[in-house]
Amino acid sequence: MSVLELREEGSIAWLTMNRPERLNALNAELVQALRDYFLGLSAxxxxxxxxxxGAGRAFCAGLDLKDHAAGSETRSVxxxxxxxxxxxxxxxxxxxxxxPIISLVQGAASGGGFGLALASDIRLATPDARMNAAFIRIGLSACDVGVSYFLPRMVGSSVAAEYLLTGRFMDAQRAQALGLVSRVAPLAELQAxxxxxxDDMLHATPLGLRLTKDALGFAVDAPSMEAVIAMEDRNQVLCTQTADFREGMQAFLDKRPPHYLGR
Known part of the structure; x- marks a missing residue:
């Protein structure tokens, strides 16, 4: 049984962490599988x-401490x-x-699982979803795997400090109120x-979708509005030079779905 199951339906990849008996905790095999998959993605x-x-009742409970503990005393720095x-x-x-990555956060998203959710572009959560920076509760710093980068930018410094300094769980309702998740609903509704x-994203040209994700990521750390607008100008000019742009314009005028070829 694979610890990471992949199902592709057209241009959509459904990626399922598949260690339900361990709440999809990150053991060495799952870490390697996730790393290889995302590093292997390209245009x-x-x-x-x-x-x-995640399969079962949790998204990802973080690092598998039993797996991590095995031989940890003999590992060098x-x-x-x-x-x-x-x-x-x-x-x-x-x-x-x-x-773009959409995460369906069901049940626990702790530690590294919290990091996976935050690294996604869109988060949808079930009513029982609970997220926390569990690292600080096991003798580590709460600032790990990008959590201290993402969380203050998403919810503000005070709220981020509240959860990172305490390791408290954030429930789905507060996560939605803070704008951390876009929707709270039962899993079947979230999958739909x-x-x-x-499907809506696939109405964009491949280049347009890719450059939009790029620009959203860079805009967070851009030094000025002028820098962001300069990046937007570049993206728009690049998009207009593609055959897909001309197809998108014609499809809009013809009131039909576009057929993009990635050119």
């Missing part, structure tokens, strides 16, 4: 949108650093890949909403 991949979810980089590389790859969101 030429068959998938244009990724939906990430360089070995532990390489392990740490292996996990953080997942989040970096999620932000760098051209595909993820499908609808992905």
């Amino acid at each position: 030429r991949s068959s998938a244009r949108v990724v939906v990430l979810q 360089p070995e532990v650093l390489e392990q740490q980089k292996g996990i953080r590389d997942i989040m970096l790859a999620m932000r760098r890949c051209p595909q 909403e993820a499908q609808a969101l992905a």
